[in-house]
Amino acid sequence: MNIVTGAEMQTLDRRTITEAHVPSTVLMERAGEGIVRYLEEHCGPVRGKTITILCGKGNNGGDGLVVARLLHRRRARIHVVLLTPITDLSRDAATMYRRLVRVAGQTAIVRFRSADQARPLLASSDILVDALLGTGLSSVVTGVYREAIELINNAGKPVIAVDIPSGLHADTGAILGQAICATLTIACGLPKLGLYVDAGINQAGAIRVVDIGIPPAYVNAIESRTLLLTSDSAFQSLPERLPSSHKGTFGHAGILAGSVGKTGAAALAAHAALRVGAGLVTVATPSSVNDVLEAKLLEAMTMPLPETKARTLARSGLDRVVAFIQARTAIAVGPGLSTHHETVELVQSLMKHLDRPSVLDADALNALAGRVSLLTECKTPPILTPHPGEMARLEVDATTQMVNADRIGTARRFARERGVFVVLKGARTVIARPDGLVAICPTGNPGMATAGTGDILTGMIVGLLAQRVPAWDAACSATYFHGLAGDLASQHLGQPGMLASDLIAQIPYALQRTKTT
Numbered sequence: 001m002n003i004v005t006g007a008e009m010q011t012l013d014r015r016t017i018t019e020a021h022v023p024s025t026v027l028m029e030r031a032g033e034g035i036v037r038y039l040e041e042h043c044g045p046v047r048g049k050t051i052t053i054l055c056g057k058g059n060n061g062g063d064g065l066v067v068a069r070l071l072h073r074r075r076a077r078i079h080v081v082l083l084t085p086i087t088d089l090s091r092d093a094a095t096m097y098r099r100l101v102r103v104a105g106q107t108a109i110v111r112f113r114s115a116d117q118a119r120p121l122l123a124s125s126d127i128l129v130d131a132l133l134g135t136g137l138s139s140v141v142t143g144v145y146r147e148a149i150e151l152i153n154n155a156g157k158p159v160i161a162v163d164i165p166s167g168l169h170a171d172t173g174a175i176l177g178q179a180i181c182a183t184l185t186i187a188c189g190l191p192k193l194g195l196y197v198d199a200g201i202n203q204a205g206a207i208r209v210v211d212i213g214i215p216p217a218y219v220n221a222i223e224s225r226t227l228l229l230t231s232d233s234a235f236q237s238l239p240e241r242l243p244s245s246h247k248g249t250f251g252h253a254g255i256l257a258g259s260v261g262k263t264g265a266a267a268l269a270a271h272a273a274l275r276v277g278a279g280l281v282t283v284a285t286p287s288s289v290n291d292v293l294e295a296k297l298l299e300a301m302t303m304p305l306p307e308t309k310a311r312t313l314a315r316s317g318l319d320r321v322v323a324f325i326q327a328r329t330a331i332a333v334g335p336g337l338s339t340h341h342e343t344v345e346l347v348q349s350l351m352k353h354l355d356r357p358s359v360l361d362a363d364a365l366n367a368l369a370g371r372v373s374l375l376t377e378c379k380t381p382p383i384l385t386p387h388p389g390e391m392a393r394l395e396v397d398a399t400t401q402m403v404n405a406d407r408i409g410t411a412r413r414f415a416r417e418r419g420v421f422v423v424l425k426g427a428r429t430v431i432a433r434p435d436g437l438v439a440i441c442p443t444g445n446p447g448m449a450t451a452g453t454g455d456i457l458t459g460m461i462v463g464l465l466a467q468r469v470p471a472w473d474a475a476c477s478a479t480y481f482h483g484l485a486g487d488l489a490s491q492h493l494g495q496p497g498m499l500a501s502d503l504i505a506q507i508p509y510a511l512q513r514t515k516t517t
Helices: 006-018 024-043 059-073 091-104 115-123 143-153 216-221 231-236 263-275 287-296 315-326 341-353 363-367 372-377 388-394 400-405 407-418 453-466 471-493 500-510
Strands: 050-055 077-082 109-111 127-131 159-162 184-188 206-210 226-228 252-256 280-286 301-305 330-333 358-360 421-424 430-432 438-440
Touching (some): 006 024, 006 216, 024 059, 024 091, 024 127, 024 184, 024 206, 050 059, 059 091, 059 127, 059 159, 091 109, 115 143, 252 263, 252 315, 252 453, 263 280, 263 287, 263 500, 280 315, 315 341, 330 453, 341 363, 358 453, 363 388, 372 407, 388 400, 388 407, 388 421, 400 407, 407 421, 430 471, 453 471, 453 500, 471 500
Parallel strands (some): 050 077, 050 127, 077 109, 127 159, 159 184, 184 206, 226 438, 252 330, 280 301
Antiparallel strands (some): 421 430, 430 438
16 A cells, blocks of 8 residues: 655645535545544444534544544534634635535534633543644644644543644654544545654554545555555465475475573574474574574474684684575575674675575674675665664664664665665654665554564564575565564553563464454
8 A cells, every 4th residue: 555745635626626526525524434434343333422523724634523423423522622713714624514504503513712611521522523723734833733732632532633633744744743642543535654763653643544435546656766665465475284284385484593601582483484484493593593593493403514713603614504505495584693793794695695585684694794885795685674773883874763763765765775675663664665665654653663573574584584585575574574463462461571482472363364554
């Protein structure tokens, strides 16, 4: 699914109205119907509930007025708060105002005069709907709109934002003075970029998208190079499991990982590769920690390799590592390897031998800091899975803050310049490919901010690569299901106490989920 800017969405609306001859009011009605549907899905049946809808003068307010009318029909007790005189409403918003008055009466609508006047109304409501400001906002919010936003945020009620939280920049996710902190944002037509970057990640809450009937040809004509991952696309990438299949059908993943004190990273990656469906998994690790790792793994195999005195992989084992790679369908390098100088040299020497699908993570990325030109030696473009700190070390003169300030741009630029696939981890993980296409993952939660979850993602990616899923599809699907497994774990356990292993337990359930956006 395309992610669009505010201007791109305006273009799509205009083309749909003028070229496809769909009246703007019909688009507004469709938006309202979808918003109410998702509102009930999220908050339960609205019958008997008190819902206050705060509306601005533009089309965002018009959507809110449609929502109010449809909620009234569902026997909700509605209150509409207008932040503008009726004479200042946009043409379509004025039309929706008249339709609302005909079914709900004038008494359901009040003008916003002050916070003191509106506060009791909000306090008595079960749900608040934010339909104040839409995607056209580009200046700092002031006056009664700022007052209303602060009032909504302080009300302590579930807040449903129409299209985008009011006060949020539709493209950058920046807060323009003050912005709604939504429980749920229901985007109309297509999701807006600002919902997935910067402060938008915190302000948007859960995100749903309403199809309002924009013709697919118009969407495809937009030069947007940013996509939103969906469950449909993630499931479509999973290989078919025919009745005649055997373990060889689903490939042999090789994982080069582990060192003294860090066998857990190797074990997590191996378990994840198996859980996502790889037929066979073997972990190559320093000889003295092999027994420790073997005790942690029942279904995966291990291979002891020459080690340094520090009990990390030794440069002298290069030939054996190359042979290990050549006997596997796909390779992951990095979890728990350490940054011992011999191990770093080994990783650097391996680049020219990566002639099959591969994932580079953790200490494999650290080994390439200052030597990213070695990536050009890979015969098959690898997938890199850095967190922002690792990404900063790979970039020239970059800092973690600089990476986080432009996650999409950083991932896209590095993938293009180095001819690799990049999975830039973090809130709303960004996946980029060499041609500049970028995807954003909507799944995942803060409970996953714990040691080992990145090793699991590496294992899931190499597990799909071993099943001969193409690199881009493997990176996107693994990231989606990794986040979904985290979301399922969060539902069962809550976020603070989640462990990385909790995600592994949920991978099979994530792979069975109903296909929804």
